[in-house]
Amino acid sequence: MTDPLTLRREWVDLLGAHPAPDAEIRVGTAQTDGAIRRIPVELRSFGLDLIPRLELPASSSPCPVVVLPFYDTQVLFGEPSPLYPDPDARPTRAFARELLAAGLGVLAVPWWAEITAGASAARELHERYGPVAEEHLRQHPRVTGLGRSIADLRLAVDMLTGLDQVDGTRVGVFGHSLGGKLSLFAAALDSRIAAAVTHEPGLGFSHSNWSDPWYLGARVPADRDLDQLLGLVAPRPILYGGGGASDGAHNEALARSAAGPGSRIETLHHTGGHPLPEDVLVQMIDWLRRHLAA
Template sequence: MTEADILRREWIELLGAQPASDAAIHVGDLQTDGAIRRIPVEVRSYGLRQVLRLALPIGDSPCPVIVLPFYDTQVLFGEASALYPDPNAHPTRAFASEMLAAGLGVLAVPWWAETIAHAAPTVELHARYGPVAEDHLIRHPMVTGLGRSVSDLRLAVDALSDIKQVDSHRIGMFGHSLGGKLSLFASALDTRIAAAVTHEPGLGFAHSNWSDPWYFGARVPTDRDLDELLRLVAPRPILYVGGGAADGAHNEALARAAFSTDSRIEMLHHTKGHPLPEDLLRQMIRWLDRRLAA
């Protein structure tokens, strides 16, 4: 077992990111909708049924697919949702639509806490997600909220690995904000992810809300930091992007601590804040496309 394997196992144990005992996958039949092929995917984990959205451009198969975790899947396709009633808000959150336009397949994965809390009348984080996260911890005290998220994403990759229209050697991951956190952890701990982008994840336990109950809660480590996660992605390519809000000059040194001569970590900083500008979104999509090229 390599040093990376040992470190990866330690993080999985720390998170409690083992597969749920009731983990199950159901993949439906291929459907064609105009210029898009769709395959229904459902997963069950910790008693919760989640509907994932797999969309593939018409063209050659098998094709690369980007796993795209976020609060809900509707907004990723430019649709209104309970959390995001204005699908035309700017900057855009229609990341999936942009990826499909660029010729990449997308698996949009909703966040378990938002799925449970979707009817909550508030968008304030602790009021919306605190109760469902605390309930999860009561039921599964060895599984952090973040560990549950990572295990769900590993289940999503399991689903992709058995779909013949998907090139299982060209699975990427992309995440912004919450999704950036999930992209960082899932790509570090699942070596089937061939390339990853994380935008504004809040790298470093001192730089974001990692102690919230839907992430680590009271189990934030004090003897290690998130440069280890970047290092676990390498030598697979990862693009770490900060907008000067959660990520920027204040945690650049932590990111650079992960660099080595054989790593493929790339950094990009902009000064436009936490939202993801459309021009940079397209730049990141091109980056993923090149890294996943056959």
């Protein structure tokens, strides 16, 4: 059996998920507003400035922090965004707001492809993200779109583990849909992540759009599948959920194949389809809170 370090190196090389040549972290001065401490953060990666949002409970330091990748950051805090103009839409996508209410810090990380495509009026996935993914591959042919995303998240974890206000041993990751894909890969390839939640990621290369150019394109491997990724997380706790769309009974066998001695894979399936129902969100946040407790 191949050891975890070798497997991680193989996946990182397959994705091209190495740090960007221009990788840079800039951290500003913390400001406290009532119960929340906000720390300005900028990440430079592959020629693009990412502006994550780092918010922590002011009453707890150092505290656990959940990395939260998604298209943009505004919607995660219950604010209108270009993609999601209705902040009151249900079920809610304000995952960051709910995590903060549970006493967890949050680092919301926007997706590089959405930042790049932000001025486009297109809403269909291939029209909106296809051109920016193809331009990325032209400039960085060894770095898949997914690899670029994971390199950004590893840079974000670098930043978190260097902050006095953050307990670097209690960094989690939470993701739904696009974010579920990114949370699965980030947790598998970065052992500093202590616990992970992935909802509707599309476990298995045949169960989602992994061959799209902003993910793996032509580099979907034929000699392995995503149970290997899940297995790389499994010595640490991971909660895998699905609503019967991308994830459910049709890929439960693949999830089971990742389990081994000492694995800590838990599942939380529902019948609500691809969206994350609010009662399931509450359960997932409570699970993270317990697993990131001191």
